Amino acid sequence: MRVLDASAFIKEYNTTGRTATVPRVREELTAESGYRFDALEGSGMHVHVPDATAIEHVERTARDTGDLDELSETDVRLLAATLELDGTLVTDDYAMQNVAEKLSIGIDSIDQEGITEERDWEFQCVGCGRVYDDDPERCPICGSECTRKRP
Numbered sequence: 504m505r506v507l508d509a510s511a512f513i514k515e516y517n518t519t520g521r522t523a524t525v526p527r528v529r530e531e532l533t534a535e536s537g538y539r540f541d542a543l544e545g546s547g548m549h550v551h552v553p554d555a556t557a558i559e560h561v562e563r564t565a566r567d568t569g570d571l572d573e574l575s576e577t578d579v580r581l582l583a584a585t586l587e588l589d590g591t592l593v594t595d596d597y598a599m600q601n602v603a604e605k606l607s608i609g610i611d612s613i614d615q616e617g618i619t620e621e622r623d624w625e626f627q628c629v630g631c632g633r634v635y636d637d638d639p640e641r642c643p644i645c646g647s648e649c650t651r652k653r654p
């Protein structure tokens with residue numbers, strides 16, 4: 504069971520296997536990608552509403568990994584749904600992939616490079632805005648925290 508995030512619809516991710524998603528994803532889609540959602544739902548995609556226990560579990564894990572602030576309500580529900588359905592999460596979102604890894608959820612990326620390959624994200628200081636390739640934890644210039652971002 505592949506659980507699809509919004510970008511899977513936008514980027515026309517293709518799979519012949521069973522698919523699922525959460526209702527909120529539909530709200531994030533434009534007309535064209537929304538049509539793709541409706542077509543997939545029409546052909547059997549499972550639109551899953553995760554229960555509160557799974558959502559709480561995901562939120563707790565995301566808080567531990569420091570990714571909670573970067574996850575939308577939809578992201579949290581996608582992770583919770585994947586957990587409940589014992590599926591594979593299809594997403595290119597780094598924060599979701601990171602939390603999924605922690606939850607032992609399988610990940611499939613839409614673009615071909617998966618999380619197992621070289622991670623090429625950047626770290627930006629919340630204080631002065633300087634960007635670093637490696638996580639300095641604290642900015643060596645101003646001492647503020649650094650957060651991950653996609654280059």
Ligand SMILES: [Zn+2]
Pocket residue numbers: 628629630631632633642643644645646647
């Ligand atoms: Zn700084």
